Amino acid sequence: MDNHHRRLEAMYQGAxxxxxxxxxxxxxxxxxxxxxxxxxxxxxxxxxxxxxxxFKLLDDAAYFAVSSLEPEVFxxxxxxxxxxxxxxxxxxxxxxxxxxxxxxSQWIAESVIYDIKGREIGRGNGIFVRSKNRLLDVPxxxxx
Numbered sequence: 001m002d003n004h005h006r007r008l009e010a011m012y013q014g015a016x017x018x019x020x021x022x023x024x025x026x027x028x029x030x031x032x033x034x035x036x037x038x039x040x041x042x043x044x045x046x047x048x049x050x051x052x053x054x055f056k057l058l059d060d061a062a063y064f065a066v067s068s069l070e071p072e073v074f075x076x077x078x079x080x081x082x083x084x085x086x087x088x089x090x091x092x093x094x095x096x097x098x099x100x101x102x103x104x105s106q107w108i109a110e111s112v113i114y115d116i117k118g119r120e121i122g123r124g125n126g127i128f129v130r131s132k133n134r135l136l137d138v139p140x141x142x143x144x
Contacts, residue, residue, distance in 0.1 A: 004071045005029075007141050008064055014140030021056060025064060030099040032064035038090050048087040054113060055082045058124035061097030062109035066128040069099060069107070074133040078106070080126035091116035105129065 005027040012018065012025050023036045034057055044050045059080050067075045097111035106129050113122040135141045 005068055007135075007143065008067055010143060011135075011138060011140040012060070012064060017056075021053070023057070023060070025060070027064050027068045029068055030065055032061050032068065032097045034061050034064075034095045034097075036093050036095075038088055038093055040089075043089060048089045051082070051084055054084050054122040055080070055124070057093065057095040057113050058082055058097075058111045058122055059126060061095040061111040061113075062124065062126050063097070063128065065097035065099050065109050065111070066107040069102065070130060072135060074131045074135055074138065075107075075128050076131045078127045078129050081124055083123045084121075085123060086115070086119060086121040088115050088121045093121070095122075100125075 008027050009025055021036060023034050025032060025034045036057060038049050042049050042053045059077055063075060063077055093113055093115060095111055095113045097109055099107055099109045101108040106127050108127055110125045112120055115121050
């Protein structure tokens with residue numbers, strides 16, 4: 001699976017949106033960890049990080065935790081609930097996603113974002129399913 005995990009990391013880094021959110025990610029079996037530096041470009045008008053950034057970190061961490069367990073096809077998020085538990089405006093953020101349940105048709109994963117002091121700033125959970133799109137058809141997964 002280690003090769004699969006490295007390919008997932010490369011696919012993630014190759015996504016155009018991550019040019020705006022320069023996130024680092026590490027994938028292992030059933031888990032993914034992301035880091036992002038909170039900067040003023042991600043702030044809403046009151047000077048704290050916009051909720052969309054919370055969602056992206058939480059969904060990505062949970063999504064890639066699930067994807068680590070599916071080596072054949074692209075996974076889809078079918079629903080995701082986000083809880084913003086503490087405002088943050090700067091510092092390194094770490095999101096950790098873990099698969100908490102799996103059956104033949106879906107996975108449930110949870111994720112938490114921590115600030116530089118280890119305090120929880122956001123939490124989420126989602127349901128994920130297999131798509132019909134093969135991972136080997138995704139150029140960034142293949143390595144080209």
